Amino acid sequence: MEILIILFIISFVSAIIPLFLFISSFYNGIQSSKTYYSKLPLPPGPHPYPIIGNILKLFGTNNPLEAITHLSKTYGPIMTLKLASITTIVISSPQIAKEALHKNDALFSGRKLPVITTWSQSLEDFSKTSLVWMPASAAKWRILRRACATKIFSPQQLDSTQCIRKRKVQDLLNYVHECCIKGEAFDIGEAIFTTIINSMSNTLLSMDLAHYNYFDNNKFHEFKEIMIGLTKETGRPSVSDFLPFLRLLDPQGTRSSTKINFEKMLEFLNSVIEERMHSSSDESRMNFNECNDVLDSFLDLIKQESSELNLNDVIYLFVDLFMAGIDTTSSTLEWAMAELLHNPEKMFKVRAELHQALGKNGKIEESNISKLPYLNAIVKETLRLHPPAPFLIPHKAIDYVELGGFTVPKNAQILVNVWSMGRDSSIWANPNSFEPERFLDSDIDFKGKNFEYIPFGVGRRICPGLPFASRSIHFILASLLYHFHWKLADEMKPQDMDMNYTFGFTLHKTQPLRVLPQSLVVS
Incomplete structure (x- = not known):
């Protein structure tokens, strides 16, 4: 359509x-x-048509991601695309990526604001204070990054909040156990999405915001639908981003729903924070949750005389954390389970490792994860084949830059094709095969040091929530695999699975993964 x-x-x-x-x-x-002034040519690329540029070569196909990857094989590891009014530079090699995001990190640290940021005053205000969209040179950006690093994602803070993640994963296991007893299949991606929402919301706000069964609570259903709507609408490409004169027309019909969902999110967070600030009893909250609460720590920070943050900064930061952290983490876990069900011998191998390491009635702790090399390799291999953001979040050149012997113009959009690099046969043997073994004797990790493998980005724009995502992915996957046997629903065979994906900011399976849990190992 x-x-x-x-x-x-x-x-x-x-x-x-x-x-x-x-x-x-x-x-x-x-x-x-400007090109003459820089004395270097633009990177090569397909010849653009007037006005529309190369849009047909991408969005006239069923798979823009594969179309861009195919074009890069023709025009090289650094390529120019004209997407109507936007000059776009596509990087698809580790060497060029390192030159751009390491050597020239500051010059490529800008962001190209998407059209959604113009759809309402609240969205415009959000883009000016968002950790994702704000310029990395802004003083407030540095303050927010530092606050995230010290008050949410530091090893000490993550250790103090692991009790929350354990409790929420146990809720997931209880739900799966119920399905197991009833012999019911379920959508595991949706169940994991609920788990990540509640892990995040309890870490930030000390409350559940989603439920596994919609009919149990309308409030839970509403928040989950808000999150699904926002991630869906903000994640897919908008033709209005490339053709600005179409912005008033909203040809894809996403403006109204995005605006409504975003304002509902703000209204909810405002009400929670207002209630917290007017609460007369801290003791009741402390009894409710023995773990640290991020909202409290940020409210304390705001009260300090030297604080450079305000309530809106905190609200918009929480919106960032919900929108950026939930969908990417849950989709990675769904892909991991899909690959394991698609490759039963890998499933058998990782479950054997888990039971050998933990025994029959062991308990999984986040501290156990480092002792499970094959599980770690599975997560790495999943992120190689299915990076959460196939082009990362697009960067923008804040000035003219020489890159790979070419000129990158000021304000050009920069796409780093980590999906393509993860499937490059010159880097990886059998690149399209799911082979976790490739990481068993490898020092390659996803923390930004190996430019052939940067699913979370690199440099000053690296995902600030990487430590939280890493702990959550490994812990949830280990728990699901240790406690249950798994098979595909509807008597589907592994070789018949649909492993196609839907193109967007995050790559989702085209067909949701329906599974049937069996044979609970431990209670």
């Missing part, structure tokens, strides 16, 4: 091309003069 919409838009644009030819020529002339 979206392809038909885009083709209609392209037809409309083609009808008014003569009106824009002069503007286009003038724009290209400016670009040429």
Whole structure:
């Protein structure tokens, strides 16, 4: 359906091309003069059409990600695409990625604001204070990064909140156990999504915000739907990002739902914080939750005379954490389970490792994870094949930069194709096969030191929640595999699984993974 919409838009644009030819020529002339000024050419790329540029080569296909990867094989590891009004530089090699994100980290630390940030005043305000979209040179960006590092994601803070993650994973196991007893299949991606929401919401706010059964509580259902709506609408490409004159038309019909869901999210967080600030009894909260609460620590920080943060900063930070952390973490876990069910011999091997390490009635702790090399290798292999954000979050050049012998223009959008690098046969043997064994005798990790493998980014824009995501992914996966046998629902065979994905900010399985748990090992 979206392809038909885009083709209609392209037809409309083609009808008014003569009106824009002069503007286009003038724009290209400016670009040429800037290229001349830099004395280096732009990276090579396919010839763009007037107005629409190379949009047809991407969004005229069923798979833009594979289309870009195919073009990179023709034009090289650094390539220029004209996506209508946006000059886009695509990087698809570790060497160029290192030069861009390590050597020139500061110059490539900008962000290209998406069209969604113009859809309401609240979204505009959010983009100016968001850790994701704010310039990395801003003083408040550094303050928020430091606050995240010290008050949420430091090893000490994560140790203090692991009791929350254990409690929420136990809720997941209880739900799976119920399905096991009833012989019911369920959507494991959705169940994991609920678990991650509650792990995050209890860490930040000391409350559950989702439930495994919709009919149990309408409030839980509503928040979960808000999260699903926001991640879906903000994650897919918008044609209005490339053709600004279409922004008022909203051809994909996402403006209204995104605005409504975002304002509901803000309203909810405002009410929680207001209630907390007016609470007269801290003792009741302390009795409710023995673990640290991030909201309390941030409210204490705001009260300090020297504080440079305000309540809006905290609210928008929490929105960032919910939107960026939940969908990417849950999709990675769903892909891990899908790959293991698709490769039963790998499932058998990791379960054998778990039971050998923990025994028959052992308890999984986050501290056990480092002693499970094959489980760790499975997570690494999943992130190689299915990186949470296939192009990372797009960077922007804040000035002219020389890269790989070419000029990257100021304000160009930078896409780092980590999906392509993860499937590059010059880097990985049998790149399209799920082979965790490749990581067993390897020092490669995903913390930003190995540029052939940067699923969480690198440099100053590396994902601040990486430590939380890593602990959650390993702990939840180990718990599911240790406590249950797994098989596909509806008598599906592994070789018949649909392993296709839907293109967006996060790559989701086209078909949700329905599973049937069996034979509870321990209670």
